[in-house]
Amino acid sequence: xxxxxxxxxxxxxxxxxxxxxxxxxxxxxxxxxxxxxxxxxxxxxxxxxxxxxxxxxxxxxxxxxxxxxxxxxxxxxxxxxxxxxxxxxxxxxxxxxxxxxxxxxxxxxxxxxxxxxxxxxxxxxxxxxxxxxxxxxxxxxxxxxxxxxxxxxxxxxxxxxxxxxxxxxxxxxxxxxxxxxxxxxxxxxxxxxxxxxxxxxxxxxxxxxxxxxxxxxxxxxxxxxxxxxxxxxxxxxxxxxxxxxxxxxxxxxxxxxxxxxxxxxxxxxxxxxxxxxxxxxxxxxxxxxxxxxxxxxxxxxxxxxxxxxxxxxxxxxxxxxxxxxxxxxxxxxxxxxxxxxxxxxxxxxxxxxxxxxxxxxxxxxxxxxxxxxxxxxxxxxxxxxxxxxxxxxxxxxxxxxxxxxxxxxxxxxxxxxxxxxxxxxxxxxxxxxxxxxxxxxxxxxxxxxxxxxxxxxxxxxxxxxxxxxxxxxxxxxxxxxxxxxxxxxxxxxxxxxxxxxxxxxxxxxxxxxxxxxxxxxxxxxxxxxxxxxxxxxxxxxxxxxxxxxxxxxxxxxxxxxxxxxxxxxxx
Amino acid sequence: xxxxxxxxxxxxxxxxxxxxxxxxxxxxxxxxxxxxxxxxxxxxxxxxxxxxxxxxxxxxxxxxxxxxxxxxxxxxxxxxxxxxxxxxxxxxxxxxxxxxxxxxxxxxxxxxxxxxxxxxxxxxxxxxxxxxxxxxxxxxxxxxxxxx
Numbered sequence: 001x002x003x004x005x006x007x008x009x010x011x012x013x014x015x016x017x018x019x020x021x022x023x024x025x026x027x028x029x030x031x032x033x034x035x036x037x038x039x040x041x042x043x044x045x046x047x048x049x050x051x052x053x054x055x056x057x058x059x060x061x062x063x064x065x066x067x068x069x070x071x072x073x074x075x076x077x078x079x080x081x082x083x084x085x086x087x088x089x090x091x092x093x094x095x096x097x098x099x100x101x102x103x104x105x106x107x108x109x110x111x112x113x114x115x116x117x118x119x120x121x122x123x124x125x126x127x128x129x130x131x132x133x134x135x136x137x138x139x140x141x142x143x144x145x146x147x148x149x150x151x152x153x154x155x156x157x158x159x160x161x162x163x164x165x166x167x168x169x170x171x172x173x174x175x176x177x178x179x180x181x182x183x184x185x186x187x188x189x190x191x192x193x194x195x196x197x198x199x200x201x202x203x204x205x206x207x208x209x210x211x212x213x214x215x216x217x218x219x220x221x222x223x224x225x226x227x228x229x230x231x232x233x234x235x236x237x238x239x240x241x242x243x244x245x246x247x248x249x250x251x252x253x254x255x256x257x258x259x260x261x262x263x264x265x266x267x268x269x270x271x272x273x274x275x276x277x278x279x280x281x282x283x284x285x286x287x288x289x290x291x292x293x294x295x296x297x298x299x300x301x302x303x304x305x306x307x308x309x310x311x312x313x314x315x316x317x318x319x320x321x322x323x324x325x326x327x328x329x330x331x332x333x334x335x336x337x338x339x340x341x342x343x344x345x346x347x348x349x350x351x352x353x354x355x356x357x358x359x360x361x362x363x364x365x366x367x368x369x370x371x372x373x374x375x376x377x378x379x380x381x382x383x384x385x386x387x388x389x390x391x392x393x394x395x396x397x398x399x400x401x402x403x404x405x406x407x408x409x410x411x412x413x414x415x416x417x418x419x420x421x422x423x424x425x426x427x428x429x430x431x432x433x434x435x436x437x438x439x440x441x442x443x444x445x446x447x448x449x450x451x452x453x454x455x456x457x458x459x460x461x462x463x464x465x466x467x468x469x470x471x472x473x474x475x476x477x478x479x480x481x482x483x484x485x486x487x488x489x490x491x492x493x494x495x496x497x498x499x500x501x502x503x504x505x506x507x508x509x510x511x512x513x514x515x516x517x518x519x520x521x522x523x524x525x526x527x528x529x530x531x532x533x534x535x536x537x538x539x540x541x542x543x544x545x546x547x548x549x550x551x552x553x554x555x556x557x558x559x560x561x562x563x564x565x566x567x568x569x570x571x
Numbered sequence: 572x573x574x575x576x577x578x579x580x581x582x583x584x585x586x587x588x589x590x591x592x593x594x595x596x597x598x599x600x601x602x603x604x605x606x607x608x609x610x611x612x613x614x615x616x617x618x619x620x621x622x623x624x625x626x627x628x629x630x631x632x633x634x635x636x637x638x639x640x641x642x643x644x645x646x647x648x649x650x651x652x653x654x655x656x657x658x659x660x661x662x663x664x665x666x667x668x669x670x671x672x673x674x675x676x677x678x679x680x681x682x683x684x685x686x687x688x689x690x691x692x693x694x695x696x697x698x699x700x701x702x703x704x705x706x707x708x709x710x711x712x713x714x715x716x717x718x719x
Contacts, residue, residue, distance in 0.1 A: 178653055182656055182657070182672070186672045186676050189672055189676035189677075190676050190680055191680060193681070194680045194681055194712075196709050196712040197684065198679075199705055199709065200702055200705045200709070201684050201687050201691075201695075202694075202696055202697075206705065254712065254715055256711075257710070
């Protein structure tokens with residue numbers, strides 16, 4: 001094979017070089033120990049390449065390194081100008097070709113059984129194998145076979161017996177000292193913000209950090225540290241005066257500043273973008289053309305976006321449906337090498353109770369929308385408010401107006417879980433909010449005046465025994481006039497009056513005692529056990545958030561979930 | 572033995588039936604300089620000593636180790652850390668490698684990009700406009716960075 005021949009040629013030259021250098025070194029600097037080590041290193045390289053056959057890694061990251069050897073070669077050439085004869089220099093220049101062609105060769109070893117003879121002490125491990133010493137022992141070309149990169153690093157000259165060496169050291173100052181795998185070990189130990197920022201340090205760093213495998217290893221290292229992930233509530237509303245949709249995040253932390261990002265392709269005046277659903281750290285948004293699209297009728301383009309990494313992918317366009325219920329669920333598919341898999345389920349609005357209804361499902365595995373039939377033998381009725389489905393345990397849950405909880409399988413749109421309402425639930429008016437808190441499903445209800453002659457009360461139920469038929473447990477029962485706000489006494493006063501207007505926005509993702517309320521144009525943090533309230537932020541309008549509509553929970557992960565490359569982006 | 576590379580050498584020697592005879596064997600460590608090696612040996616000895624002292628109490632071990640590590644970091648220059656990482660990696664000394672990597676990470680955490688470049692001896696190799704684009708895209712990550 002031509003490539004094999006090239007590699008053999010490369011090896012031949014390097015061995016020759018080594019021989020030549022060795023002789024020269026010997027007479028100038030008496031590096032006897034280093035000479036034997038050089039030989040050993042070459043054997044080590046061969047062994048490493050044999051191992052590498054199994055570890056092929058196609059990476060974009062290899063490309064920037066192709067330019068590096070050229071630069072380094074120029075330096076080495078300068079050095080050799082001073083010291084070696086012309087013949088050798090000409091030979092060394094051909095190393096330029098060797099490095100570039102390594103990319104095509106795919107690291108296939110062609111050096112045969114010679115590798116077996118190397119001492120196992122010099123057996124290469126994940127880093128530091130393939131140390132071919134080219135030039136004056138001041139450059140080590142490191143073949144990092146775990147991630148398929150060619151790196152260069154400085155090595156200090158150990159025995160400085162000649163003034164020439166001092167000059168050499170001055171020329172070799174540009175390249176970093178660390179092999180790539182060790183650099184990665186350091187980067188994995190940074191926090192999210194610093195690691196993201198390090199993308200701007202150098203090109204190589206940008207490629208390394210953007211590579212999907214970086215995310216996997218980063219998360220693995222951080223998963224062991226048990227810490228409550230920060231989160232924010234995302235509120236979506238329309239500013240009636242300027243007729244523009246707004247996204248507001250409840251947290252001021254820098255990491256959440258990106259939440260309101262809209263891809264440039266959708267940032268036009270005649271495109272209306274709405275957030276439809278959220279799952280983990282991904283958002284499902286919908287872009288609608290405002291005004292009439294000639295011929296085909298108004299179309300909606302749904303897209304999945306990770307606002308922190310600003311990665312996004314668009315789904316194929318679908319006809320626009322007003323008030324359709326949308327559910328979005330995603331998970332890591334371990335079979336597909338930890339790639340993200342997601343489903344979007346869209347239920348066109350239908351009136352009344354029904355056991356069968358039409359459903360549209362998008363699967364990221366097929367990249368297509370399919371028409372399906374939603375089945376719920378016990379009867380399912382859409383809630384008045386267009387809630388997104390709540391993703392939980394691989395199913396999408398909706399609260400049916402028949403006062404029960406229904407979970408649909410996003411692959412088959414069949415109802416797989418069905419739970420009757422809690423005993424204490426007041427049947428005359430629906431629930432406030434369906435959500436997940438600390439790994440369990442929750443619903444809540446505000447009862448009392450004006451619905452009935454009773455003191456206003458907030459009740460929160462949690463679904464226990466999920467696998468054994470399910471049982472609702474009344475976790476909290478809090479009367480409004482018992483709630484106290486230390487920092488905002490006006491709140492306490494307001495709630496003790498006769499008809500306070502309170503809506504439940506969301507549950508805390510982890511803290512089982514916390515709930516977020518909307519009271520008088522403010523987002524309020526409520527601790528149900530301590531019965532305390534605290535204002536979080538202002539909201540300009542209350543209309544959109546009743547029953548928790550248009551409120552999305554966003555939990556900051558260890559590392560932003562990478563979105564796999566999907567179909568072409570549609571306009 | 573914590574220096575796994577050295578341990579492997581001994582194992583291989585036994586496998587190859589090399590009868591060295593002498594109780595002190597010379598092990599070539601061509602990629603480790605004397606200064607980092609000395610620090611690693613001290614670290615290793617301390618680690619084993621603390622572990623032996625607090626045989627059952629894992630938390631005590633961790634606490635004492637942390638204290639020792641903090642003191643060690645004060646004596647070591649940041650630039651020396653890269654040498655130590657290379658040495659620990661070559662010797663396959665996992666605990667030391669983890670510690671020194673963490674030390675470098677905390678040295679560059681929350682620092683500006685210019686600081687990180689200087690630390691590693693790098694220069695920006697971005698083309699015109701590329702760096703600005705990255706800065707704009709991840710503007711949130713540049714907030715709250717420590718002053719140089």
